[in-house]
Amino acid sequence: MNLTTENVFLSERYVHLPRTKNGTARDVPLSLEAVRLIEALPKNSRVFDLSSSNLDVLWRKLRDRAAVVDLTFHDSRHCAVTRLSNKLDVLALAKMIGHRDIKMLMIYYDESASELAKRLD
Incomplete structure (x- = not known):
């Protein structure tokens, strides 16, 4: 959720994660569909203009609306x-x-x- 546009390299089809949960950096390849979706997003300094807590709330609402039981993000x-x-x-x-x-x-x-x-x- 903290991905910034300076770490997105769409022409080379990858994003750079400067710090992952294990404390190291890594580059993650992108499918053509992922590139298309990122290009379609509004242009902000952060790729996903959403906090982790907001993502969690939205996920739970959609899951509950779909009446899906025992499914986590x-x-x-x-x-x-x-x-x-x-x-x-x-x-x-x-x-x-x-x-x-x-x-x-x-x-x-x-x-x-x-x-x-x-x-x-």
């Missing part, structure tokens, strides 16, 4: 990691997500045996 991370695993090898995925330890990545990776079997064809 963080659940989207699990979904994203599993989807990205179809596009990136495990080392690239760990780098993109910001995990230095593959064991930590496995907490988020949640592909079923049936889904893995389909990838073998």
